[in-house]
Amino acid sequence: MDILKEIAESLERGEDDRVAGLVRQALEERCAPLDILNRGLIAGMDVVGEQFRKREIFLPDVLIAARGMNAGLDLLKPLLAQEGVPSSGRIVLGSVRGDLHDIGKNLVAIMLKGAGFDVLDLGTDVPAQRFVDAAQEHGATVIGLSALLTTTMPVMKEVVDLVRARGLTGRVKVIVGGAPVSEVWAREIGADAHGYDAANAVERVRALVAAGA
């Protein structure tokens, strides 16, 4: 079987322990790192994401696959960097100031990485200015904000306002998410998108990037 197909299918089957070995084998067989990424790892994770959206598999299955994806990605990253291969897009992500919850944000980060995005995770309790500074410094086109408390949601508006104040509107887009956050809230504060769960957040980020964020 084509080694790239085998990588993709290993991810789909949740054989996370095999993925890094298969990536190594593909490199030894002189497959291009970008092909391994796109036709192996991302192709496999796309199928996993689709199965998750259709509720054929569940969150733990996705995370088991993500473990394999990350192990493979660790091997490819330095090679991709050497070849100057751009990622699908660079995203700055974090839980807003005052919020220490990180599981939801971590899941989004994992799934974005699985979709080929370069994710800069700022962690938790992140002030508005730091999000925007990091986006500018690292050339990110999307800022992802997570909040699990109604008391911390106003920080999301601070970020949106700061993006506007620095003249970055259109170049840097903001997506918001978290249990109390809604589409209505996203519109109210002028955010560009709302992700209602980790899989949806990936779809929305893809759309933002495709739209020229």
Add this chain to the structure above:
Amino acid sequence: MRQRFAWTAAESLPLRAEVLRLQGVPVEADLSPRIGALLEAALAAYLETAQPRAVFGGISREEFRSVYRGEGRNAPETPLETVLAGAEQLALFVATVGGVVTTRIRGLFGRNEPALGAMLDSVASAAADRLTVLLGARSLGTEGAAGANGTRVLAYSPGYCGWHVSGQRALFASLEPGEIGVSLNSSCLMEPLKSVSGVLVAGPAGIHSFAPAYPFCPECRDKPCRARIASLSQS
């Protein structure tokens, strides 16, 4: 009377079905061996790391109304106001499974073990909720959640059902749960994260039932009130 409780990690271990529900795995789903193994590993990690404890103090209805008003940011109408009218006993509580489990969860994510990290997170969340059931049983002086004459205890928490999360400040000021290692940050977030707080309301089962028809209900995605109300019909 103010009391402090501690349990063993095993006593607070949640039902497997509840953990899987939090992971989005339906009850009727065939559990794959991999997910089954993950669940067992997460339960084992919880048993190693959890330090469940709580502080609990009875409060009169009038005193509680003052705590409940908090900073005046509650929804104009809330189910708890109606529930209170039929309450026989009230007690404020703060409970936690401790901070070590959160450290373990973060470590698992850092070591590229997201599936186990997320599963342990769900175990700890379900366990923290289970502490309210254990507290309810203790407050009734029974082993189960139902007392004599059909009295039932349910917990209501700031941040849910129209009780604004800023109400945590008044609750913490009244109960002072520092002795069990739980504190509140400026956003009203409890640390350690896997902690729960609120008021335990004891009364006839019927007082706890309400329809999810309040103006804030459409924005509540999970509607945890439904499962709690459904639990009243179980013995």
